[in-house]
Amino acid sequence: MPKIELPKDVRDAAAKALSRYLKDELDVEVTGFDAVFLLDFITETLGPQFYNQALADAQSLLGQKIDELGEALWQLEQTPPKR
Numbered sequence: 001m002p003k004i005e006l007p008k009d010v011r012d013a014a015a016k017a018l019s020r021y022l023k024d025e026l027d028v029e030v031t032g033f034d035a036v037f038l039l040d041f042i043t044e045t046l047g048p049q050f051y052n053q054a055l056a057d058a059q060s061l062l063g064q065k066i067d068e069l070g071e072a073l074w075q076l077e078q079t080p081p082k083r
Helices: 008-026 031-075
Strands: none
Touching: 008 031
C-alpha cells in the first residue's frame, strides 16, 4: 500500500486541530513540530485502517450500484413477438 501523504495545507490544518483538541479536552500542550510529528504517527498507524475501511465502503457501494444498473438494464429487455 502506498504511504498516506496529506497535502501541506491539509496536514497543517489537521495538526492545528489535533493541538486544539489535546489542549481543550486533555489540557495537554502539543504544538508546532510536536503536533505534526504526532499527526504523522497517527497517520502512519491508524491511517491504513481508515483507508482500508474507506476502500471496503467504496467497494460495497460500487457493488450496489452495479446491481442497480443490472436491474435497470434487465427491465429494458424486450420480449420478441410470438409467431
